[in-house]
Amino acid sequence: MIATIERPLTPRSKPAAKPDRAAELRTTISASRLSVWLQCRLKFYFRYVAQIQRLPTANMHAGSTVHSVLQNWNIGRWRREPFAIERFKTLFVSQWTRLQEGTRINWRKEEASERSSSWRALENYFNQTPIGANEKPQAVEVSVEADLSRHGLPTLVGIIDLVRAGARIVDFKLSGKSPSPGHVIHMHELQLTAYGILYRDATGKKESALELHHLVRTKEPKLIVSSMPPSTENQKIRLFRQIESYQVGLARRDFVPSPGFHCAGCEYFTTCRLWCGKGTHA
Numbered sequence: 001m002i003a004t005i006e007r008p009l010t011p012r013s014k015p016a017a018k019p020d021r022a023a024e025l026r027t028t029i030s031a032s033r034l035s036v037w038l039q040c041r042l043k044f045y046f047r048y049v050a051q052i053q054r055l056p057t058a059n060m061h062a063g064s065t066v067h068s069v070l071q072n073w074n075i076g077r078w079r080r081e082p083f084a085i086e087r088f089k090t091l092f093v094s095q096w097t098r099l100q101e102g103t104r105i106n107w108r109k110e111e112a113s114e115r116s117s118s119w120r121a122l123e124n125y126f127n128q129t130p131i132g133a134n135e136k137p138q139a140v141e142v143s144v145e146a147d148l149s150r151h152g153l154p155t156l157v158g159i160i161d162l163v164r165a166g167a168r169i170v171d172f173k174l175s176g177k178s179p180s181p182g183h184v185i186h187m188h189e190l191q192l193t194a195y196g197i198l199y200r201d202a203t204g205k206k207e208s209a210l211e212l213h214h215l216v217r218t219k220e221p222k223l224i225v226s227s228m229p230p231s232t233e234n235q236k237i238r239l240f241r242q243i244e245s246y247q248v249g250l251a252r253r254d255f256v257p258s259p260g261f262h263c264a265g266c267e268y269f270t271t272c273r274l275w276c277g278k279g280t281h282a
């Protein structure tokens, strides 16, 4: 016998209201979300408001794989495990396969060379890294948040790749070309300043430096380490003004395209070409 449960009929009840995604997005902010907003508001709309899923690109896949190996390397030092390059090579190969399960990447017949250049950049990093084999991290892949409501701003959230001994905050980047020495800090200041704020809020202490470790996948792989001193009051104010602009723009649903060189790597290029203002505005 099948038991049935009597439920009141609710033909007149209203369907559940769709949550206002733009309003949700105003409650928190991360450095990566803010960067997309500042780069192109229409791209922001496609990715975070409409949540249009796109298959990962070859670059995204390579970045995720390298990131996961570096995370394991950092955790290994935390546990005081001896370093063995073969172990990380095996991990790299297995993660390369595992992270593309259930998805489809358009390799354009370049998967072998993408994999090889990614591994060579990683191998070069292990040979050249300024992080000593015995240097125990303070934190690895730590998820942090800071309540900025006293500044009239949303909660700042983020995941910090690594906090080295001596409170040096590190972010790893896999890149196809060397960062420009004159512009690298300017390009990443927003993210580094956000990490400084998150670190201070979580620990009550000031970071000693903010570092970018670029693993460059050129024919001859390179490691470029760029360092910024602890973020200043001016940099903090600059970030806060950018977050304010995000808040105001989101409330106005100010989703317009910003064409530029960055469009070459935009996963929404085709959708963008069809856009004529419909759907994005309330």
Ligand code: SF4
Pocket: 040, 041, 042, 043, 257, 258, 259, 260, 262, 263, 266, 267, 268, 269, 272, 273
């Ligand atoms: S193609 Fe360019 S303008 Fe269009 S959404 Fe992407 S980044 Fe914005």
